Amino acid sequence: MKKVSIIIIICIVGWITVSNPFVSEYLTIKKESSLPAAKVSDPLYQSIIKNAHTYDIAPKDATIDRVWKAIPGYNGRKVDIKASYKNMKSKGVFNEKKLIFTQIKPKVHLKDLPPSPIYKGNPDKPMVSFIINVAWGNEYLSEMLATLKRHNVSASFFLEGNWTKKNPDLAKLIVSSGHEVGNHSYSHPDMKQLTAARAREQIVKTNEIIEAATGKKCVWFAPPSGSYRDETVKVAAEFNMMTVMWTVDTVDWRKPTPDALVSRVMSKIDNGSMVLMHPTESTAKSLDRLITQIEQKNLKIGTVSELLSEERVDQ
Known part of the structure; x- marks a missing residue:
């Protein structure tokens, strides 16, 4: 009975510690008191503690949007007080540009969501990606x-797949140039019309x-012409592949003028945009x-994998 009572007391104390902000603050002070006195009393150190919360950002969970379907999560950030203090100590004054952050992961990740197409990255991430579908246009690739x-x-x-079979050296050149490659089917069929068995054949081949x-190894699948059905997405998921669409279409196959193409993209592009293009003039x-x-526009450009990752790009 005595043993049970001790366990109950420990649980209650633990709950109070986690749920009570005053207890948490007390523990923080106690923790600081274990640091060198000069550091704790340093106005710079206290200034960092005082201002840290204004720079913290909560993480965003991956979610299924009614319009945009699967939206990846995005890491939050928290000020690393000790590292920031060390970074500012030489000049002894608070400088927000010298703050050091640690990233905080969301609770729900893209892989936790049911199979769903992805049209864009997280809207809080200042990055975009070029999706270049290749089945022709060799003369423009270089x-x-x-x-x-x-x-x-x-x-x-x-x-x-059929293009890659005929042009393995060009495929190898794309990769050796530092780019990512994904799966665009084997023979450019209308995936929406294919049975699950035929869809598997296109993807696997x-x-x-x-x-x-x-x-x-390909981890992303882009169905030709953006044509798919739910079963197509589920088939890709069987091979641990996610289905990628696009946010902004250059419509370059219609042979727009360079001015028209740039204007079209720039009028629509924003955080998380995936821009569809082909090797065209x-x-x-x-x-x-x-x-x-x-x-x-202060947007970074990265691969689909970089865009859809939870990693922050503002550090």
Whole structure:
């Protein structure tokens, strides 16, 4: 009986400690008192403690949006008081630019959601991604790759299996240039019309060809023309692949002028946007200006994997 009473007392004390902010504050003070007295009494250290909460940001859980379907989560951040103090100590004055943060992960991740297509990244993440679907347009690839390299930008190229089979060297060049590759089906069918068995065949065959040519496993699937049904998404999920769509369409296959293409994209682009494009003359001639204007909006450009990750880009 005595043992049971002790356990109950421990549980009550533990609950009070977690739920009572005054107890938590007391423990924080006690913890600080174990630090060197000079550090605890330093006005700079106290200033960091006082201001830290104003820079903290709560994490955002991954969720299913009614319109945009699966939306990835986004890490929050919390000021690392000790590291920030060390970073500011030499000048002895508070400087928000020298704050050091630790990232706080959300409770719900993209992988926790039921299979659902992804049209955009988290709206709080100041990053965008280029989705370049490749089934033709070889003559424009070298110019596009050169432009991306000049700007030190990585994109995600979704390769058709049949194209990769015929152009393994180009597929390998895309990867060696630092870009990500994804699955764009084998023969560019209307995935919405395919049985589950046929959909599996398209995905598996393409995965095998891309891996053989580049050494890379595909984790993203982009259905041709954006045509899919729920079963298509579930089939991709069987192979631990998520289905990717787009937020902004360049409509480059209609051969718009570079001015029209840039204007169309820049009027729609925002945090988390995924921009659909192909190796076309319109895109090749627009890409340099497009990258410059996107970066002028303080948006970083990364691969689909980078965009859809929970990692913050403001640190």
